[in-house]
């Protein structure tokens with residue numbers, strides 16, 4: 170009789186363990202992954218073709234961020250530093 174009564178005792182513990190795993194998985198999917206996605210906004214910066222011009226930015230800092238994001242991949246592909254002195258879009262305000 171003892172052996173047959175042990176199995177039902179373990180069942181709630183198994184269900185509880187599975188429930189904890191499901192809750193943890195939901196936490197990862199709904200909280201951790203969106204946080205990771207929003208922490209890397211530069212992932213959509215286009216670096217494989219001349220897509221941006223200085224007119225697309227309102228400050229040199231914005232242009233410089235794109236210039237820096239692409240420089241290691243494709244150099245000054247957008248032509249933001251035409252005189253190659255390291256300063257981009259000198260015609261824009263610096264901040």
Ligand SMILES: [Ca+2]
Pocket residue numbers: 219220221222223246247248249
């Ligand atoms: Ca351009």
Ligand SMILES: [Ca+2]
Pocket residue numbers: 249250251252253254255256257258259
């Ligand atoms: Ca320049």
